[in-house]
Amino acid sequence: MILVTGGAGYIGSHVTRDMLVKGYKVAVLDNLSTGHLEAVDKRAIFIFGDIGDERLLEQVFKRFPIRAVMHFSSSCLVGESVRNPMKYYQNNVEKTIRLINKMLAHQITRLIFSSTCATYGIPTGTVLTEDHGLHPINPYGRSKLMIETILKDLSESNGLHYVSLRYFNVAGAHPSAEIGEDHFPETHLIPNVLQHLQGKTKEVSIFGGDYHTPDGTCVRDYIHVCDLSDAHILALEYLVQSNLVSDIFNLGNERGYSVLDIIKSCEAITNRQARVKVLPKRFGDPPLLVASSEKIRNVLGWIPKHNLEQIIRTAWNWHEKHPEGFPK
Numbered sequence: 001m002i003l004v005t006g007g008a009g010y011i012g013s014h015v016t017r018d019m020l021v022k023g024y025k026v027a028v029l030d031n032l033s034t035g036h037l038e039a040v041d042k043r044a045i046f047i048f049g050d051i052g053d054e055r056l057l058e059q060v061f062k063r064f065p066i067r068a069v070m071h072f073s074s075s076c077l078v079g080e081s082v083r084n085p086m087k088y089y090q091n092n093v094e095k096t097i098r099l100i101n102k103m104l105a106h107q108i109t110r111l112i113f114s115s116t117c118a119t120y121g122i123p124t125g126t127v128l129t130e131d132h133g134l135h136p137i138n139p140y141g142r143s144k145l146m147i148e149t150i151l152k153d154l155s156e157s158n159g160l161h162y163v164s165l166r167y168f169n170v171a172g173a174h175p176s177a178e179i180g181e182d183h184f185p186e187t188h189l190i191p192n193v194l195q196h197l198q199g200k201t202k203e204v205s206i207f208g209g210d211y212h213t214p215d216g217t218c219v220r221d222y223i224h225v226c227d228l229s230d231a232h233i234l235a236l237e238y239l240v241q242s243n244l245v246s247d248i249f250n251l252g253n254e255r256g257y258s259v260l261d262i263i264k265s266c267e268a269i270t271n272r273q274a275r276v277k278v279l280p281k282r283f284g285d286p287p288l289l290v291a292s293s294e295k296i297r298n299v300l301g302w303i304p305k306h307n308l309e310q311i312i313r314t315a316w317n318w319h320e321k322h323p324e325g326f327p328k
């Protein structure tokens, strides 16, 4: 059985569903602070609670035959991390240490960790490889880098085996449109543009129009949540098979799209026109983040199957089918 922390969240719920389809048994641990019970596949065991609750972790690890942990639960908004860094150090660092401690106490030594491209900071080249320097420019990135450092140390001394996946910009929804992205408040670009095109907001804010990028807006590498999910399952299989190897992989598509590119693509796919307003830069945003995914393709055999159009189309289907998101 695999324990999925944050399995009621956007990414965790997609990976949970895919693992169940592949025949894995899954237990989801989630405090529903940002996740949704309705997003959790009914075939999974659902445990309500916090990853920082050591008594609960003790019970979970005693009761269920957990072979590995996929650790999604974390705070993950760059802007919020700048305003409230302590939340990030507590949720992402302190509580993760408690989780890993309990895992090791129960001889659970396999972990898939949700890391981020925010660990790199401002890239020196145009495409980021995993060996690029790590100089995060916001507390979110720093909190994830702290855990990566801890994981490396524990893998050398405590027998922990981990795969850390550095996500670029995750978007899109399950092809069934039964699960998708539902945050409150929504801060991410693609859902914000689509919700605006549904008539929910007056305009789309563009955070910064004078970056040193081709059109002056930030460039990001968007990856479909189902491609991301495939990579998690490959990483899990890799950990189980190789057993001794721990590693770090980028998860992106090697294609950069600016904020304006995204708005134009959303307009074309929905056949609607957006109203945009250029606002000041959001603090903590690097101008350009594009992955090299060569390593994960070579080592894990990961093949992304969705392009930007499919990312936006599946997200649009989800928003159209669930204009209010999950039932509240």
Ligand SMILES: O=c1ccn([C@@H]2O[C@H](COP(=O)(O)OP(=O)(O)O[C@H]3O[C@H](CO)[C@H](O)[C@H](O)[C@H]3O)[C@@H](O)[C@H]2O)c(=O)[nH]1
Pocket: 076, 077, 078, 116, 117, 118, 167, 168, 169, 170, 187, 188, 189, 190, 192, 204, 205, 206, 207, 208, 218, 219, 220, 259, 282, 285, 289
């Ligand atoms: O309404 C919006 C929302 C976003 N943006 C811009 O669009 C780009 C993408 O922003 P998102 O908020 O969608 O995503 P981030 O790049 O901030 O965040 C993503 O990348 C981060 C690393 O930088 C973390 O990994 C984080 O979890 C992940 O969602 C940024 O340049 C942002 O400034 C806008 O212009 N308007």
